[in-house]
Amino acid sequence: MSILKVSIRQIKAARALLGWSQEDLAASADVSIPTIKRLEALDDILRGRAETSTKILRALHSAGIEFIAENGGGAGVRLRKPRAK
Template structure:
């Protein structure tokens, strides 16, 4: 599961705007804005969440699943 907070945090780590994420994912900017307007799990179609996750992971984000401390994100180590 992917949360809105994780997406926002991932964008912040990458210094990406909603527009940048839209270009990278193929999801429209208004859709991203709508999804990010609530503090919940990413809603809408499952494929939309996968497109967002795939684009962010391709840019170097690692999604950390719930492990007792809560879900999160971090960047991959650069070589």
């Protein structure tokens, strides 16, 4: 999760991959629903308080999301493969 810039589109795509609503993300990240709605109303890089962004990214990462950096092929998001037991 060392990516510096994550877009709101990546956040929305991550929620879609997980089947999460804005309410689900808010609960998992321990932030308010209005905060998620406000952030997702923008079409830009995830901004706001660093603590809030960290909570959101940590919650998504913990749920199995990997953010893919812009590396010539375009930024993206994917689900991690489950770890073998």
